[in-house]
Amino acid sequence: MKKPVYIFSDGVLKRKNNTLFFESEGVQKFIPVENTSEIYIFGEVDLNKRFLEFLTQSEIILHFFNRYGYYVGSFYPREYLNSGYMILKQAEHYLDLQKRLTLAKAFVKGAYKNMKQVLKYYQSRGIDSLDRYIQQMDNQFESISGIDSIATLMAIEGNIRQTYYSSFDLIIDDDNFKFEKRTKRPPRNAINTLISFGNSMMYTIVLSEIYRTHLDPRIGYLHSTNFRRFTLNLDVAEIFKPIIIDRLIFSIISKNMLKPEHFEEDFEGMLLKDEAKKMFINELEQRLSTTITVKNIGNHVSYRQLIRIELYKIEKHLMGEKEYDPYVTQW
């Protein structure tokens, strides 16, 4: 029910009349606190401590993006669901290599199965040559069972993803959106820019959901917990990236919603303009609120709820109640 708010304008965000208030030249807008789940800031926004205190009180996360649209960081308010027990369990599963591998492999498995589902979907739409890529991914995945180190596991995950990405040109089939190869920091063409932007949105969405559970986002399993801040959201996002972000990109392109003028070149890289970001986010929000029926749940759940359910499944695994089995899409 609660909805995220996206701020692209420059201005001041503050607390006013016990609610959120955004003010810039000519624009004055109250945002209902009780109905806000998180705030995404893309513009140049000023805020003060009193405002952050208020956000902590209302349990709202703030995500910042820089002017290139890259993720900068989040204001992660004090945990309101505290559980020493859960932290111990998370640490236990991290420190014990076998337990860590079990979880890490589950994430890779989930990611691989969902990538395969995406390719299968397009195969059923008449792109026959995808079969070769699915075969190759299957082969790469098979070697996963004997692995006993996280580094090799990540390498295999990388290989699977590379195979998956190399099939993109077949799926998209649009001269304006040639994929060629995955480039990051900076992404060098339109499609890479979309993937990067979509993935960083996905990471923040999962992070926001983790905030609403007892899990600690700092302890991840596939991505090692070192001195970076959050890793668990990266792990969980792997599962959802193919079915949410990649599918979204394909559908946006096939509907001709993106034009070359939505991009601009900068520092050898390619940037998305605000207008295109808004359109992308709008479509993403729509997708996240789409409800589907899921086996074993029986009820209609939205994709956003599905992410939360995934986190609860991890909690159950950590507590030793039920083995974690990643979500694999049915379509």
Place this chain on the structure above:
Amino acid sequence: MYTILVYDVNEKRVAKALKVCRKYLNWVQNSVFEGEISEAKLKKLKLELSQKLNLEEDSVIIYNFQTKFYSSREILGVEKNNLDRFI
């Protein structure tokens, strides 16, 4: 649940009603609010409003829709506040 809330409140308490409603729903025009809200939040809103208002004299009407599916929204003239999720 999608909700439209309108109030007709004595001038003395109008500001109070406005402030409470702004926390839960989007302001649309003078004394009209609308927005997606959960049942629990709506209960909270009603409670807060009834504490601030004089229910002998003031009047608040709340329209609830289970779904927006069969509804449409038209604006004649000026849209005083657009309900976009982007600012």
